[in-house]
Amino acid sequence: MIEVAEAEGIIDGVRLEVETEKLDVSDTAGMILREPITLDRDLPPFDRVMMDGISIQYDKWEQGQSVFPVEGLQKAGEPKQLMDGNGHCMEVMTGAILPGNVDTVIRYEDINIQQDGKEISAVIQKGPKAKGQNIHPTGTNRKRGERVIDQGTVLSPAEIGVAATVGKTRLNVSKVPEVAVVSTGDELVPIGQRPLPHQIRRSNAYTISAALRELHMEAELFHLNDDRIEIAEKLDKIIGQFDLMILSGGVSRGKLDYIPELLEQKGVEKRFHKVRQRPGKPFWFGQSEEAVVFALPGNPVSTFSCCCRYVLPWLKKQLGMRKRNVLRAQLTADYTFKKKLTYFLQVTIDINNDGIMKATPVKGKGSSDLVNLCRGDGFLELPEDRAHFTAGESYPLFLYRSL
Ligand SMILES: Nc1nc2c(c(=O)[nH]1)N[C@H]1C(S)=C(S)[C@@H](COP(=O)(O)OP(=O)(O)OC[C@H]3O[C@@H](n4cnc5c(N)ncnc54)[C@H](O)[C@@H]3O)O[C@H]1N2
Numbered sequence: 564m565i566e567v568a569e570a571e572g573i574i575d576g577v578r579l580e581v582e583t584e585k586l587d588v589s590d591t592a593g594m595i596l597r598e599p600i601t602l603d604r605d606l607p608p609f610d611r612v613m614m615d616g617i618s619i620q621y622d623k624w625e626q627g628q629s630v631f632p633v634e635g636l637q638k639a640g641e642p643k644q645l646m647d648g649n650g651h652c653m654e655v656m657t658g659a660i661l662p663g664n665v666d667t668v669i670r671y672e673d674i675n676i677q678q679d680g681k682e683i684s685a686v687i688q689k690g691p692k693a694k695g696q697n698i699h700p701t702g703t704n705r706k707r708g709e710r711v712i713d714q715g716t717v718l719s720p721a722e723i724g725v726a727a728t729v730g731k732t733r734l735n736v737s738k739v740p741e742v743a744v745v746s747t748g749d750e751l752v753p754i755g756q757r758p759l760p761h762q763i764r765r766s767n768a769y770t771i772s773a774a775l776r777e778l779h780m781e782a783e784l785f786h787l788n789d790d791r792i793e794i795a796e797k798l799d800k801i802i803g804q805f806d807l808m809i810l811s812g813g814v815s816r817g818k819l820d821y822i823p824e825l826l827e828q829k830g831v832e833k834r835f836h837k838v839r840q841r842p843g844k845p846f847w848f849g850q851s852e853e854a855v856v857f858a859l860p861g862n863p864v865s866t867f868s869c870c871c872r873y874v875l876p877w878l879k880k881q882l883g884m885r886k887r888n889v890l891r892a893q894l895t896a897d898y899t900f901k902k903k904l905t906y907f908l909q910v911t912i913d914i915n916n917d918g919i920m921k922a923t924p925v926k927g928k929g930s931s932d933l934v935n936l937c938r939g940d941g942f943l944e945l946p947e948d949r950a951h952f953t954a955g956e957s958y959p960l961f962l963y964r965s966l
């Protein structure tokens with residue numbers, strides 16, 4: 564039996580081949596970018612008018628001119644106009660390119676427009692504070708050629724907007740691997756079926772595939788009954804078809820717990836079996852040339868805690884995510900767990916006024932109590948070398964819900 568950090572290290576050493584695919588930019592939110600994004604133009608790309616109003620030559624105002632004949636209108640989306648008249652102004656709209664021969668913009672709020680016959684003039688009520696006022700000069704946000712988003716970034720709406728502004732209609736992102744999620748056990752029936760008294764529904768497969776959805780991964784669901792021949796045949800097919808398999812159940816000491824033995828028989832090399840943790844002690848992990856296999860213990864809370872603690876962080880890394888943030892939260896109450904095992908404590912999370920995550924234990928009825936997962940937000944990892952944990956101490960947090 565190995566400890567949690569060792570299990571994590573072994574899993575971390577295993578690579579999953581992840582391809583790159585090109586998708587329409589609008590389909591990439593939440594996906595992992597596989598190319599850097601550089602600016603194809605300065606930002607802003609032209610001297611941009613920032614307020615609706617008029618544009619003037621500042622020197623004229625400084626020399627005492629306060630009435631400016633209006634020469635025309637520069638709208639947003641129109642090519643740059645050159646002004647004829649010295650001492651004239653041009654009306655300008657927010658987002659327009661600054662006309663030629665002017666250098667300062669004054670808001671409509673600070674002028675009066677007056678008409679005398681055909682001649683329209685702007686009378687300045689509140690003069691500009693400085694030359695260049697209300698103009699956003701070319702390239703003052705960013706310069707053309709600057710690398711603004713790194714490869715490995717998870718694409719949020721912010722990155723999608725930048726990709727769109729540099730004209731990326733399609734983006735290279737990590738292609739999510741196909742994954743087989745396999746439940747095992749004779750007692751398990753499809754969830755649409757009414758179970759007999761000795762049966763239960765196959766909920767784990769749904770929990771796991773929902774967790775994978777967070778990474779945009781689609782799982783294909785399989786089920787294996789506790790039958791050596793059936794398991795052997797189906798494993799052959801699944802291993803041949805998928806690079807990644809996540810199984811639940813059939814990995815402890817039961818007479819019908821065939822999974823570890825048959826996986827090895829099919830060429831999946833055991834990398835470890837059993838981790839000093841609760842829940843999830845009988846966790847089995849292995850790999851063959853074709854596939855990486857997580858065989859998680861069947862109790863629903865064990866399946867889910869192993870998924871949150873090992874499978875998802877590893878997958879994020881394989882998909883090329885740049886950094887892995889391990890969150891931490893502070894216990895709000897003392898907690899005692901005497902067994903020499905790492906304990907994944909179910910907690911609710913609140914963020915206090917100082918922005919600190921506070922973890923309050925939610926007491927459940929053990930590793931079969933999947934309803935208790937609905938009361939919590941995540942698992943707090945309490946190390947095995949301690950038995951007493953004190954309020955105010957902080958520990959790694961594996962969150963399964965956004966706060
Ligand atoms: N003699 C021992 N017995 C057990 C040990 C042990 O060390 N020695 N470990 C216990 C621990 S801890 C766990 S966790 C379980 C895990 O066992 P398995 O991985 O073999 O899981 P199963 O026996 O197949 O199932 C356990 C439990 O979970 C239910 N289950 C399984 N799959 C699903 C599913 N897809 N959806 C819903 N529920 C599922 C199953 O019906 C069982 O009740 O072993 C202990 N035993």
Ligand code: MOO
Nearest residue numbers: 842843844865930
């Ligand atoms: O690890 Mo088992 O998951 O304690 O029930």
